[in-house]
Amino acid sequence: MTHKGSSLYRGYALFLLPGVLAFLVLILFPFLANIGLSFTKWSGVGKPVWIGLANYERAISDSSFWASFKNNLLLIVAMTIIPTIVGLFLAAFLFDYIADKFGQGVASIFRAGFYLPQIIPLVVAGIVWRWIYQPQWGALNGLLRFLGLDSLARPWLGDHSTAMYAVMGMMVWFQIGYPLVIFMAALQRIDPELYEAAALDGASWLQKFFRITIHLIRPEIAVVVLTTAIHALKIFAPIYSMTRGGPGKATIVASYFSYQNFFERSNVGYGATIATILTLIIVLLTIGFILAQTRREE
Amino acid sequence: MSSVYKTSRRHFLKLCVGTTGVLALAACAPITPPTAPTAAPAPLPAEKRVFKVWHYEVGYAMGDSWADAMEDFKAMHPDVELVFEEKTFEQIMETARMILSSQEVPDVMEINKGNATAGLYSKEGLLTDLTEVAKERGWDKILSPSVQTTCRYDENGIMGSGKLYGVTTYGEFVMVYYNKDMFKQHGVEVPTSLEEFEAIADKFLAEGITPLTLGAADLWPQTHNWQELLLYKADRELINNFQFLKGEVDFHGPAFSFAAEKFAEHIRKGYYGPNANAVSYVDANSVFFQGKAPMNLTGTWAFGEFMKQIKDFDWGMFLMPGKKLNTGSGGNLWIVPAHAKNKDLAYDFIDLTLAKKAQTVLANAGGIALNADLSQVTDPKVRELNALFATIIENDGLAFYPDWPVPGYLDILGGCLQDLIAGIKSPAEFNDCIAGPYNEYKASL
Numbered sequence: 001m002t003h004k005g006s007s008l009y010r011g012y013a014l015f016l017l018p019g020v021l022a023f024l025v026l027i028l029f030p031f032l033a034n035i036g037l038s039f040t041k042w043s044g045v046g047k048p049v050w051i052g053l054a055n056y057e058r059a060i061s062d063s064s065f066w067a068s069f070k071n072n073l074l075l076i077v078a079m080t081i082i083p084t085i086v087g088l089f090l091a092a093f094l095f096d097y098i099a100d101k102f103g104q105g106v107a108s109i110f111r112a113g114f115y116l117p118q119i120i121p122l123v124v125a126g127i128v129w130r131w132i133y134q135p136q137w138g139a140l141n142g143l144l145r146f147l148g149l150d151s152l153a154r155p156w157l158g159d160h161s162t163a164m165y166a167v168m169g170m171m172v173w174f175q176i177g178y179p180l181v182i183f184m185a186a187l188q189r190i191d192p193e194l195y196e197a198a199a200l201d202g203a204s205w206l207q208k209f210f211r212i213t214i215h216l217i218r219p220e221i222a223v224v225v226l227t228t229a230i231h232a233l234k235i236f237a238p239i240y241s242m243t244r245g246g247p248g249k250a251t252i253v254a255s256y257f258s259y260q261n262f263f264e265r266s267n268v269g270y271g272a273t274i275a276t277i278l279t280l281i282i283v284l285l286t287i288g289f290i291l292a293q294t295r296r297e298e
Numbered sequence: 299m300s301s302v303y304k305t306s307r308r309h310f311l312k313l314c315v316g317t318t319g320v321l322a323l324a325a326c327a328p329i330t331p332p333t334a335p336t337a338a339p340a341p342l343p344a345e346k347r348v349f350k351v352w353h354y355e356v357g358y359a360m361g362d363s364w365a366d367a368m369e370d371f372k373a374m375h376p377d378v379e380l381v382f383e384e385k386t387f388e389q390i391m392e393t394a395r396m397i398l399s400s401q402e403v404p405d406v407m408e409i410n411k412g413n414a415t416a417g418l419y420s421k422e423g424l425l426t427d428l429t430e431v432a433k434e435r436g437w438d439k440i441l442s443p444s445v446q447t448t449c450r451y452d453e454n455g456i457m458g459s460g461k462l463y464g465v466t467t468y469g470e471f472v473m474v475y476y477n478k479d480m481f482k483q484h485g486v487e488v489p490t491s492l493e494e495f496e497a498i499a500d501k502f503l504a505e506g507i508t509p510l511t512l513g514a515a516d517l518w519p520q521t522h523n524w525q526e527l528l529l530y531k532a533d534r535e536l537i538n539n540f541q542f543l544k545g546e547v548d549f550h551g552p553a554f555s556f557a558a559e560k561f562a563e564h565i566r567k568g569y570y571g572p573n574a575n576a577v578s579y580v581d582a583n584s585v586f587f588q589g590k591a592p593m594n595l596t597g598t599w600a601f602g603e604f605m606k607q608i609k610d611f612d613w614g615m616f617l618m619p620g621k622k623l624n625t626g627s628g629g630n631l632w633i634v635p636a637h638a639k640n641k642d643l644a645y646d647f648i649d650l651t652l653a654k655k656a657q658t659v660l661a662n663a664g665g666i667a668l669n670a671d672l673s674q675v676t677d678p679k680v681r682e683l684n685a686l687f688a689t690i691i692e693n694d695g696l697a698f699y700p701d702w703p704v705p706g707y708l709d710i711l712g713g714c715l716q717d718l719i720a721g722i723k724s725p726a727e728f729n730d731c732i733a734g735p736y737n738e739y740k741a742s743l
Contacts, residue, residue: 043705045395045422134581135573158515158576160720244517245709247575247716263392265706266414 031279037272044268055273065274067249068257071164072233075253078168079175079232084224086172087179090114092209094180095187111184115177122174126241129170133157157243163250167242171235179224186217219293226289233282254278347378349643353408354385359602359665360468360629366659367650374650378643391415398424403635406644411448411464411631413457413543414705419633420463421455426634429462431645437465440652440669444696445469445628454743457702458542464631467651469666469687470598471617471626471696472522478612480507480592491620492530499569502592508571511591513582514719515575517712518701522625523570523595524715525700528557529623537623537697543740549733550726558718558725565719575716583607597626601683602664615679617686623697624690628668704739 038055040048059065099107117125132139135155144153156166190213198208214221236255239245245252245260254274262271351368355361372380383404394409398419409415419425432438441449445466452460481487481498484505489495499509514520529537531553539545548554564570577585579596586594587607595618604613617624632651634644650656654671661670664680666687675681690696701708714731717723723731 043418045399045418045424130578133576134578135576136581136585155573155576158573158716158720160717160722243515246515246517246713247720248713248722260706260709264709265704266418267706 034272034279035276037269038276040269040272042268043266044262048269051269055270056277058270059273059277064249064252064257065254068252068254068274071251071253072235074164074168075171075232075235076229078171079235080225080228082172083175083179083228084221087176087183087224088214088221090176091180091183091187092213095184096205107184111177111181114180117174118177120174122237123241125170125174126238129166129173129238130157130242133166158247160247160250163243163247167238167251170238170242171232174238175228178228182220182224183217186220187213190216218296222289222293226286229285230282233278233285347640347643348381349375349378349640349647350381350383350404351406351647352383352385352390352404354387354390355408355630356384358599359660359663362663363467363656363660363665363667364651367647367653367656370650370653370655371647374646375643378640395419395424398635398637401637403637405638405640406632406634406647408630409464409633411457411466411627411629412702413451413455414702416448416464416631416633417451417455417457418705419455420451420461421453424636425463426636426638426641427461427463428465428634432462432465435645435649437648437652438462441466441628442668442691444691444694445668447696447698448628449631456542458538464633465648465652466628466631467648467657467668468629468660469626469668469691469696470629471624471666471687471690472526472595472597473615473617473624473686475586475594475596475600475604475613475615477586477589477592478614480589480611484592488614488616489619492618495619496564499564499593500567503568508568508591510569510593510595511577511582511585512570512574512595513577513579514570514712514716515577516579517716518708519579519582519596520574520715520719521700521708521711522597524557524561524711525625525697526595526618527560527564528553528700529618529625529697530560530621531556532623532697534623534694540700541698541703543703543743547736549729549736554729555725558728561715562718562721562725562728565721570719575719598666598683598687605664605677605679615682615686617690622693622695624693624695625699626687626690626696627698628696629666704736707735710735 037048039050039052041051041054042048094107094110098110120128133141133156135141135153135158138156140156141153144150154162157163194212194216195208198212203211234255235253236259239251239253239256240259243251245256255278258271258274258278260271261267261274265271349371351364353361353364355364368380368382372378385408387410390407390409394407394415395418397403397407399422409419416425428437432441438446446462447458449462449464449466450460451457451463476488480502484501484507486498486501489498502509510523512519512523532540535545536547536551536553540547565574583594583596583600583603584607585591587604589611632648634641634648638644652669654669657667657670658674661667661672661675661680661684662677664677664683666684670684672681672684675684701711704710711732714723714728717731718725718728
């Protein structure tokens, strides 16, 4: 049995080869090279010079580095926390109310509408929102002026106090469809009898929502929170296309800061350090999350 | 870094990083250190030789001029197959160092001038020294000394002296485009001093018109407005010290203090309107195209665009008046990679791009030629433009771009200027903001 099993596995190993090779070439090797570079001072040309932990020490005392991670945390609010909460309520609303009253078709139209931003490349969405936020002829200020709220019109992306919130607003819009679609799929697998039983016991909609819905679709919520948090941590495209980290350093994020050092400032070693720290945080977050999830399931 | 100033290119970046995440940063880095350049093997005459040119100027005057030179090259070398590969500015910015280190190099390639690019590559021996060839072929006569500044790099890769590693075929500078109709309506004339310039701006302001349009969201445009003010008090020595990281640069001395205080004063008075930090370069120009702003301080690279876009009013140009130095430089560089296989053909090609014929095509397309037959240039505006450049050259007035000295200085300077525009940094704090990274880099050399 053992002998048979192992030869069987040997046969399978061959099929794993392409995946393993791709993993080695595209992920593991560049990752290790990146870690290696993070201990060097290198302009991108010539020989890297080993400088030990100096880049890491520099990162710890670099205000731009901390500003970038603070903005990543704000993006977790905009891309994970808000979309998950809003997505949950919206999904339940579409599923329980819209589909019930107006039919499955209408609910599907809404779902597709909310999901639409997700199929637009983020860079394109960023450029479009830059137009919306444009101070002189942008749609947002135009709408405010039309409503007589001229005093609220401002240079959204150009003002230090509003730029980050403007980016967050765009990301909420972009992100909402993703949890919505997953949660609506999850709702379909809940046994309707549970709701019927709860209704017979006199449970309100909110009680059913909190006691049944959220409880039963917890695995989906976990997946959404984890994937969107990772996305928020490594976010690059909207910053690149909307603000380039500005004004000043108001919207700088870790991956853009890394890019600036890597490509624009020829501080390849330092850029690699930031990328390594970012990767480390993402990996730790993922492990922590998976551990918490498994413990709960047990 | 002229092409940084053409934002449209930046929008089409190949998002090597953005799409694949952080790990891609590492994947983009070359794995092995570059090998020392080896002598190019002698080409085999029996085979049809392939000559490769890369540049990123398609759609601009330079692109037109070089296309003309390529036709001439084909006529000159019927036995050679010329392959032109169009690149984007970002592709070259992000991959040049890896390409130049490899054996798969083109024979002639356009790269960005400056310490962070051409300087870095020359220091590592990735570029061919063109000093002797330039003498033989007379390029050094066509390129005036202040144009050559950006072509020469010393052994540390610092611009301004040393061997000639690149050849530019055009010039560029910063000037004020003005709306002649608006000037006439409001009874103002082209200024001859900074005071007159301010008086004009004040007059427009008093009549409810924002005098200048500025797209500070893109980081680089405001660096020109600022440097033009710096050049009122900075002399050639200070500019050269600042650019070539030599001598003393006092960021709290009279010149830098004047520039920061003056710029802050202009902002406070409302010369640029309240939204400058949120306006992109493209939008700022379109405000001018629509006849809504009387003045727009920007570079000659936008000249062709202005010619095309403006139909409804008459416009003209002037240099910021009352000073000798002017933001500007020779253009980006033709370089011959150290590993190029057809260097002889590369020199022939560069020759053709500097020749009267291609240069006249350049001027007629709205570019600033170094060797054009101006009698063949028909458009009066283009003649005026080329005449302004001649004035700057006569004064030895090219003062380069302020983001050149330090790699990545554009983000720093542009970002600190955004803070100054927003009023969250005082002029003195702004000068600290730009002094820190500059001095840090200088100390690391």
